[in-house]
Amino acid sequence: MPDIVALVLLLFCLLQIKHMFADFFLQTRRMLSGRCTYLHMGRAQHAGVHAILSIPVFLVIGTGFGFVLALVAAEWVVHFHLDWAKARYSETQALTPNQARYWQAFGIDQALHHLSYVVMVWAWVCYTT
DSSP: OOHHHHHHHHHHHHHHHHHHHHHHTSOOHHHHSSTTSSSOHHHHHHHHHHHHHHHHHHHTTTOOHHHHHHHHHHHHHHHHHHHHHHHHHHHHTTOOTTSHHHHHHHHHHHHHHHHHHHHHHHHHHHHHO
8 A cells, every 4th residue: 555545534534533522522511502603702712622632643643733733723623613603504404313303403513524634634645745
């Protein structure tokens, strides 16, 4: 297997593990409450956890620190806005976990987060290899 393919697969695996911890294990009560408010400190902190945990993912494979900072800054902005959009939609529609639309919104949100990792890895391939 070519080295670049191995690194791309490693990046995707590390980003998936990072996402699992940041989204499902490291959220605090503050991060989870009041999320449909645009300027919400908890959502900013949550997006920050994602960005901070992405730093070692890219550094461990030898990515330059300047590129990593630009990449995770973009990740923070994207993650913040995706979570806000889902929260706003869920709140305005009064969605609860016993409704299919709640899980559809959740699934779309997660898919968009994972597609943002495709963009991050694409940028890494295009600009650092």
